[in-house]
Amino acid sequence: MGLKIYNTLTRAKETFVPLSPGKVTMYVCGPTVYDYIHIGNARPLIVFDTVRRYLAYLGYDVQYVSNFTDVDDKLIRRAAETGSTVPEVADKFIEAFIEDAKALGVEEALHPRVTENIPEIISFISELVEQGFAYESGGDVYFRVHRFPEYGKVSHQNIEELQSGIRVEVDERKEDPKDFVLWKQAKPGEISWPSPWGDGRPGWHIECSAMARKYLGETIDIHGGGQDLQFPHHECEVAQSEALHGKPLANYWMHNGYLNINNEKMSKSLGNGLNVREILQTVRPQVIRFFMLATHYRHPLNYSEDTIRQAAAGLERIENCLANLDYRLKDASEGEVDETIAEAVKKAHADFVEKMNDDFNTADAITVMFDLVTETNRYLQKEQVTLASLELVKQRFAEMNQILGIVQERQEELLDEEIEQLIQERTEARAAKNWSRADEIRDLLTEKGIILEDTPQGIRWRRK
Structure with missing residues (x-):
């Protein structure tokens, strides 16, 4: 079975067929950089990084773009509150974003900034105005929603239903209350750029349309983001891009679900x-x-x-298995791959690919990893294990982890002299059957964050 993706546009899983064989163009809406990213921002960051990793695993050359909105009302307010400038606010939180993303195992991407693409944004708006899809009024430029009859197709609602769910301020400059802004006239003292309609800055939605076109083309393979972006952001992106180009903005739309905190919606009011x-x-x-x-x-x-806590326990189960596997490499013997292990590894590969091909089902893919952990732990209990078997299992885990990125590569850690002496003393105490002293030392090492495990092959340790 080939890769299937749930397409928000069609509300169905569709077989993935890229625009160009062997290549994938992918645009994911990035953060507005006025603050540190919250845990809700981290979900699309990790989800779409994993999507990209799996596409690369399948052999695709992935062009991945995720923007930074580095100018808008929130940045202007933060700059005023802190006595700094909008670029200073943006630089600070972009640097923090990159650090946090790296910590979460997110691979590097192309991150265009709005402020670096103002000419392209102005050009896009000008084209919309020239073709009658947009109009200037009082220094602002608006998109004529009625000129795009398919408006609402991303969120599968009609225009009236969409608008009833949000506050629509009465603005006499608009031809229609539903029209959305493409260019905002600058207020006194605000950061701005010159344009055919006067000094101002871009509206939110036009930024992504302009940058997607510049870096990936008029039609892309995959457009992603959080469920909260379906309306109005992605709805407006589709309207302005498809009205202008007469072709789909993206062939597959992917949206990750909401993240709650303690079963409540995350919000500033709460x-x-x-x-x-x-x-x-x-x-x-x-x-x-x-x-x-x-x-x-x-x-x-x-x-x-x-x-x-549950996630930590689940991850620790995998990490412990890999640590035990590395430990048994020291006494593994030469010989062929164990038949049971060979079958388990083969099944894990087939099942993992099947789950990931089913709309990137990482939850079931992790279950496949747990199944292989069970088989591996059972094998590691044997008195004799072969190097070939262990290396095969290790390679399969590495391939799955290359896609999921959930296990950090273990670094060799040196015990300090005091701990080494304690472990040696405990070994001697056990040999002398001084069990109380052995237990006492184990407890002391536990306090120092060292976990000892007595195995048939000797004592092994790991840090908490």
């Missing part, structure tokens, strides 16, 4: 927002990534101490 930087002070980034991928990307997700 004061329950959590930014990634704060969370990473107490939670390992690999646990966050595991947590995000242990649920299908289209399903709602609930962040709580309990769900994070």
Whole structure:
């Protein structure tokens, strides 16, 4: 079975067929960089990074673009509050974003900034005006929604239903209350750029249309983002791009589900927002990534101490298996691959690909990893294991992890002299059957964050 993607436009899983054989163009809406990213921002970041990784695994050359909105009302307000400039605010939080994304295992992408693409945005708006899809009024430029009859097709509602769910301020400059802004006239003292309609700055929606066209083309393979972007952002993107070009903006639209905090919607009014930087002070980034991928990307997700604890336990099960596997490499013998292991690895590969081909079902893909953990642990209990068997299992885990990115490559850690002496002393105490002293030392090492495991092959350790 080939790769199938759930397309928000058609509300169905469709076989993925790229525009150009062997290549994938992918645009994912990035953050507005006025603050540190919150845990809700982290979900599309991790989800679409995993989508990109799997497409690369399938052999596609992936062109991946995710923008930075580095000028808008929120940045202007933050600059005023902090006595800085909009570019200074943007630079600070872009740097923080890159650090946090790297910690979460997100691979590098092309991140165009709005402020670096003002000429392209102005050109896009000018084309819309020339063709009658947009108009200038009082220094602002608006898109004529009625000129695009398919408006609403992303969120599958009619225009009236869409508008009834949001506040529409009465603006006499608009021909129709539903029209949305493409260019905003600058207020005194605001950051601005010259344009045919006077000094101002871009509206939110036009930015992504202009940058997607510049970096990827008029039609792209995959456009992604959070479910909250379906309306109005993606709806407006589709309207302005497809009205101008007369062709689809994207062939596949992907949206990840909402993330709640303790079963409540994350919002400023509730004061329950959590930014990634704060969370990473107490939670390992690999646990966050595991947590995000242990649920299908289209399903709602609930962040709580309990769900994070469960994620940590699940990840630790995989990490312990890999640590035990590495430990047994030291005493593995020559010989052929064990038949049971060969079959387990073969099944894991087939099942993993099947799950990922089914609309990137990372939740079931992780279950496949757990199945292989079970088989591997059973094999590791044997008195004799072959190097070939262990290397085969290790390679399969590495391939799955290359896609999911949930296990950080282990670095060799040196025990300090005090701990080495304690382990040696405990070994001697056990040999002398001084069990109370052996237990005492084990407890002391536990306090120092060292976990000892007595195995048939000797004592092995790991850090908490």
